[in-house]
Amino acid sequence: MSLKFGVLGLLKGEPLHGYEVKNRFEAMLGGTWEVNIGQIYTTLQRLERDGLVRPVGPRGDRGKLLYELSPEGQQALDQWLAQPDSGPQQLHEDIYVKLLLATRIANGDLDQLLARQKRAYLQRLRDLNRLEERARRDGRIDLARLVRGALLHTEADLKWMDELSSEHFGTEGAKAE
Amino acid sequence: MDGRTFFRAFRDRGGKSGVSELVRLTDVTKVYQGGITGALNGVSVSVEKGEFTAIMGPSGSGKSTLLNMVAGLDRPTSGGVAVGGTDLGKLGEAGLARFRRDHIGFVFQFFYLLPNLTALENVLIPAQLKGNAATGRARALLERLGIKDVEDKYPARMSGGQQQRVAIARALINNPTLLLADEPTGALDTHTGEQVMELLGQVHRDGQTILLVTHDAKLATRHAARVISVMDGKIVDDARLESPERAPSDVIRVRGEEVSR
Numbered sequence: 001m002s003l004k005f006g007v008l009g010l011l012k013g014e015p016l017h018g019y020e021v022k023n024r025f026e027a028m029l030g031g032t033w034e035v036n037i038g039q040i041y042t043t044l045q046r047l048e049r050d051g052l053v054r055p056v057g058p059r060g061d062r063g064k065l066l067y068e069l070s071p072e073g074q075q076a077l078d079q080w081l082a083q084p085d086s087g088p089q090q091l092h093e094d095i096y097v098k099l100l101l102a103t104r105i106a107n108g109d110l111d112q113l114l115a116r117q118k119r120a121y122l123q124r125l126r127d128l129n130r131l132e133e134r135a136r137r138d139g140r141i142d143l144a145r146l147v148r149g150a151l152l153h154t155e156a157d158l159k160w161m162d163e164l165s166s167e168h169f170g171t172e173g174a175k176a177e
Numbered sequence: 178m179d180g181r182t183f184f185r186a187f188r189d190r191g192g193k194s195g196v197s198e199l200v201r202l203t204d205v206t207k208v209y210q211g212g213i214t215g216a217l218n219g220v221s222v223s224v225e226k227g228e229f230t231a232i233m234g235p236s237g238s239g240k241s242t243l244l245n246m247v248a249g250l251d252r253p254t255s256g257g258v259a260v261g262g263t264d265l266g267k268l269g270e271a272g273l274a275r276f277r278r279d280h281i282g283f284v285f286q287f288f289y290l291l292p293n294l295t296a297l298e299n300v301l302i303p304a305q306l307k308g309n310a311a312t313g314r315a316r317a318l319l320e321r322l323g324i325k326d327v328e329d330k331y332p333a334r335m336s337g338g339q340q341q342r343v344a345i346a347r348a349l350i351n352n353p354t355l356l357l358a359d360e361p362t363g364a365l366d367t368h369t370g371e372q373v374m375e376l377l378g379q380v381h382r383d384g385q386t387i388l389l390v391t392h393d394a395k396l397a398t399r400h401a402a403r404v405i406s407v408m409d410g411k412i413v414d415d416a417r418l419e420s421p422e423r424a425p426s427d428v429i430r431v432r433g434e435e436v437s438r
Contacts (some may be wrong), residue, residue, distance in 0.1 A: 032426055
């Protein structure tokens with residue numbers, strides 16, 4: 001998603017200035033999405049240009065400007081909320097490109113690369129588990145749920161590596177060379 | 178005495194102080210007639226006292242065979258298995274049975290409780306085989322595992338999660354040197370499985386050495402800091418995982434599109 005709808009959603013409740021938007025946005029996501037204040041101001045300026053938010057009153061102390069949602073912004077937010085998340089699957093799979101390239105370079109000997117990647121995923125699962133435990137203990141249920149999603153994704157990544165291992169990924173390529 | 182002290186008292190009575198290596202497999206090979214899967218091919222590994230180790234691998238990889246070797250339920254075709262300094266290869270059938278009774282607690286996927294005995298009676302079986310009257314300890318274990326109320330129930334009247342807890346109590350009643358668990362959550366729903374694993378984690382924190390076979394990497398890494406991967410009868414990885422406290426953003430990043438337009 002883009003920051004745009006996050007900002008619109010936060011302004012739905014009450015007018016906020018840039019720093020409040022940043023803090024609430026980061027808190028909502030349990031510190032898993034850090035935004036710099038520059039991004040927030042740029043986003044607010046573009047939303048104002050497009051008529052989706054508008055400033056409330058004059059600049060306050062230290063130049064703070066409060067923004068509120070416009071009726072058009074409200075409409076854009078409602079539409080976005082009602083839409084399912086669709087479109088192509090987003091993969092950030094560096095590892096697959098590495099494997100494909102390593103197949104050509106290393107004559108199909110990818111066991112080490114696969115084993116190292118699996119170990120990295122196991123460590124990630126461990127870290128996620130510990131974060132989930134901490135989040136639950138601290139009553140941060142939203143963060144715990146997000147971690148749960150990440151655990152399931154990482155489990156899938158690990159299963160994928162297992163499949164590639166058991167298929168002896170890369171050996172077909174070596175024969176074809 | 179609170180539950181924590183209770184488990185610790187259990188462990189200390191059975192522990193051999195000063196010995197950190199508890200299990201050693203040396204070049205263990207298991208060949209099954211007729212090419213049945215699950216064979217082992219030259220496996221060497223050791224497990225230290227107090228470790229919670231997960232063994233992972235696809236079905237037929239040999240992970241359950243490995244566990245059965247450690248339990249003395251199966252003998253290797255070649256190679257050696259030692260637990261707590263005892264060479265299992267030197268024990269006859271009666272000796273192996275005694276070894277299992279005195280040193281091994283085993284939790285299975287399908288519980289294997291005796292249907293015509295109550296929960297309490299099931300828990301007491303291993304103690305009775307040893308000639309111990311342990312009713313008080315059995316009751317305390319049931320309470321510790323959160324199932325005191327099913328003490329007089331028969332397995333058919335219990336949920337899967339309750340049955341598995343009874344099975345864990347039975348595995349712990351003789352204060353085993355080693356607790357082995359073969360897919361203990363495999364027959365349970367996600368939530369119940371997590372609760373059962375949480376109990377195993379608690380037992381481990383109180384000092385119990387645990388070897389767990391599972392295919393669930395999420396659950397394995399929740400409690401085990403060591404993950405051994407088995408494939409085609411061989412150990413292909415032996416990962417000791419780190420457990421630092423990391424900031425949320427060092428563990429997860431929610432990614433947004435760049436601000437544009």
